[in-house]
Amino acid sequence: MTQPTFPLSDPDQIFGNEAAEDEPYEILASYAVKRPEISRFLDASRSVQVIRAYKGEGKSALLRLVEGSLAEQNPTPLVVRSTGQALSPSLQSDDSDEWVRAWKANIFRQIASEIGSRLNLAFSDDAISLVEEAERNGFKSRSFVSSIVDRLQSKAVPLERTRPLMSSGEALLKRWLANGSPVWLILDDIDQNYQNTPKKKLKIASFFIAVRQIFAQVPEVRARLCVRPNVWASIKPDFEALSHVEQYMVELSWEEKAFEDIMARRIEGFLRRSNQWSEVVQSLSGSLAHRNTQLVSLLFENPVAWGGRERMRPVHVVLHTLSRHRPRWLVELCKLASVEAERQRRTQITLEDIIKKLDEFGQRRIADTVAEFRSQCPQIENLIIAFADQPERFSTDQLLQTIRARVLQGVHPKIEGVLGSPGPREVAHFLFQIGFLSARRDEPDGRYAHVSYAARPNLLRATTNIDEGVSWEIHPVFRQTLRLKDVESKSERAQAKKRER
Numbered sequence: 001m002t003q004p005t006f007p008l009s010d011p012d013q014i015f016g017n018e019a020a021e022d023e024p025y026e027i028l029a030s031y032a033v034k035r036p037e038i039s040r041f042l043d044a045s046r047s048v049q050v051i052r053a054y055k056g057e058g059k060s061a062l063l064r065l066v067e068g069s070l071a072e073q074n075p076t077p078l079v080v081r082s083t084g085q086a087l088s089p090s091l092q093s094d095d096s097d098e099w100v101r102a103w104k105a106n107i108f109r110q111i112a113s114e115i116g117s118r119l120n121l122a123f124s125d126d127a128i129s130l131v132e133e134a135e136r137n138g139f140k141s142r143s144f145v146s147s148i149v150d151r152l153q154s155k156a157v158p159l160e161r162t163r164p165l166m167s168s169g170e171a172l173l174k175r176w177l178a179n180g181s182p183v184w185l186i187l188d189d190i191d192q193n194y195q196n197t198p199k200k201k202l203k204i205a206s207f208f209i210a211v212r213q214i215f216a217q218v219p220e221v222r223a224r225l226c227v228r229p230n231v232w233a234s235i236k237p238d239f240e241a242l243s244h245v246e247q248y249m250v251e252l253s254w255e256e257k258a259f260e261d262i263m264a265r266r267i268e269g270f271l272r273r274s275n276q277w278s279e280v281v282q283s284l285s286g287s288l289a290h291r292n293t294q295l296v297s298l299l300f301e302n303p304v305a306w307g308g309r310e311r312m313r314p315v316h317v318v319l320h321t322l323s324r325h326r327p328r329w330l331v332e333l334c335k336l337a338s339v340e341a342e343r344q345r346r347t348q349i350t351l352e353d354i355i356k357k358l359d360e361f362g363q364r365r366i367a368d369t370v371a372e373f374r375s376q377c378p379q380i381e382n383l384i385i386a387f388a389d390q391p392e393r394f395s396t397d398q399l400l401q402t403i404r405a406r407v408l409q410g411v412h413p414k415i416e417g418v419l420g421s422p423g424p425r426e427v428a429h430f431l432f433q434i435g436f437l438s439a440r441r442d443e444p445d446g447r448y449a450h451v452s453y454a455a456r457p458n459l460l461r462a463t464t465n466i467d468e469g470v471s472w473e474i475h476p477v478f479r480q481t482l483r484l485k486d487v488e489s490k491s492e493r494a495q496a497k498k499r500e501r
Contacts, residue, residue: 002283004276006299008342008349011335014270014299018331020061021188025068031269032065033261037250041066041224044182047215050208050245051226053252055372056328059226062252063186066224070184078183080114084190088203096239099206104214111183111221182222185211191231196375196416204231205239212245230376230434234416253454254325257289260316262327263334264292267299304351318351322358322477324365324435329477333361355480362481373434379413383427384436384478386411392474392484393440396460396467400424428472429460436478439470 007013016031017023041049041062051059063081070079087110089102191204204227211223232249236242254262271277280298285291296302296316303312323329334349336357341349370381377383386407394402403424407413415422415430422430431437432453439451439459451459451470460466474484 002279003347004271004274004280004298006270006338006347008338008346011338013274014338015266015331015334016269018328018335020058020064025064027269027273028061028064029068030272031265032061033258033265034065035062035252037062037252038065038069040250042069044222046248047219047221048211048223048225048245048248049250050224050248051252052229052232052249053226054228054230054326055368056326057252057254058327059252060188061327063188063224063226067184067186078111078114079186080111080183081186081188082110083188084192084207087187094198094202096202096206096209099202100210100213103207103210107185107210107214111185182220183218185221185223187223187225190225191227194228194231194234194375196234201235201238205235205242208245209239209241212241228372230373234375237417251454254320254327256317256320259320259323259325259327259330260292260296260314262330263300263316263319264295266331267295299349301348301350306351315351318354322354322361324475324477329365332364333357336361358477358480362478365477366481369434369436376416376434377413377430379411380434382411383407383413383431385482387474387478387484388482390474390482390484392476392479392486394472396470396472399428399437399472403427425460425466432460432472433457436475438473438475439467440473441470 016027020028020032035058037051040046051062053059067079067081070077087103087106089099089106091099091102093099190207194200194204208225208227211225215221215223236246268277271280284294293302293314296314300315302315304315304318305311306313306318319330319333323333333354337349337353340353340356344353346353366381366384369384373380387402390402390406391398401424407427408424413422413427415426418426418430428437432439435453439456440448441451442448450473453459456468459468459470474482478484
C-alpha cells in the first residue's frame, strides 16, 4: 500500500477541529461518523428529540449533521438554529410561568425572523405583533408558517421589501402553505455554564417545559435539543413537568469499534483534502472493518502492547479507554501524540508517544472534570487530588478506607442529592458516577471487564452486596497525573518471582 505523508507537526490538518461547532461544515462532513441517531432526528414524525450526553461525546456534531442533512432536502425546510445563550430570557423572576412564557416568546420571535428572512423582507416594529400571533393557541386549524406569513404580508403590518421576491422563494412558500411543512428548531448549549443554583435550575427546566408546550400548541414545530446527563439529573427532581420530557431523551454513547470508525474517517478525510486519497484507495480492502483497520494503521502503530503480559490490542481500544469514550478527548490526545511523534522524528504515532503525553492530557481531564461536575460537588477537585500517590486499584473495603482516611479527614464535601455530610460510600458512588472510578469484574480465566455506571448505577448504594463482587480502578486517564501505583505490574512481578523459586 502507498504510504501517504502526514504533517505530524500540524495535527489540526490531520484530525480537524476538536469542537464540531467550530469546524467548517464541509470539513466536518468529510470525516463525520454517520450515527444511527441522525435518522431518528430527521424523522419529521417525532416532534421533540433530546440528545443526552456529556461534554465531548458528540452532541454538537450530531445537531450540525442533522442541520446539514435538512439543508440538502428538496424543498429545503425552514431550519432555525440557535443556542441557549442567544435565546435566553433576561429575567430575575422566580416564577416558573414567567420563565416559560419568556422562553416561548423568544423562540417564536426567532422563528418569525427566520421566516421574514426567507421571504426577503426586512421587518422590525412588527416583531411584537408576530410573537403575540404565535403565542395564541389557535394554530392547530391552520399552518403556523401560514399564520406568520399572513402577518408579514398584511397591510396592517408595514414592511420594507429589500429586493424582488424570487420565483423559487415563492414556490417554496407555496409548498410550506400547502403541506404544512415543519419548522425545525435546533438549539445547542442550553445548559452551558450550568451551576447548581435555584435560578439556573429554573432557567433550564422552564426551557424544556416551554418547548413541550410549543409543539403541543404548534404542530409544525420540530425541536432538536441536547442536555448533559448530570444537569438533567440535577433539575428533574425539582420540576414535576419534566417527567413528560424524559420520553424524548436519546442516550449518546460510543463503543470501541465506533472509535476505530472515528479515527479511520478522520484519516480518510485528511487524505481526500490533501489529494492523496486516489493513491491509497486502490490498496484498501472491500470489507469496511478491515478497511478501517488499514486506514488507522497508516498513521498509528497498530496493534500495541497493552493491558499486562504484553497483550497486543488494537490501538483504537487503547484510545477508547484513555479518552473515556469521548470523541473530543480522543482527537485531543491524538493531536498531542502527533506532535510528540514529530519531535521523535517518527512517521507514525506510537504507543510511546501517546503515553508520554498522558500527564499533560490527564491534567486537562482533571480540569474538565472539575468544571463539568462542580455543580454537583463544589469540593470535587479536592476529592480527586486526595488520591494522588495511591494504588490504581482497590477492593471495596480498601476504597472506602482510603476515602475515610485520606479524603474525609481533610475535605468536607457537599454532594447533590446526599443529605448532610456524605460518608465514604456516598463519596465513592459519586466518583463512580462521574467516571473517576471504574468498576472491574475479574473472570476465573484471567480476563476482566469494566462495568460502567450506566450499566450498574446501584453499585455502592445497596445495603447488602454493595459491590456485586467487583473491584475499583481509578480511570487510566488520571493515573500519570496523580502518580498512581501500578498494582497490575506489581502483582505480575510478584507472581514471576514465585515461579522463579
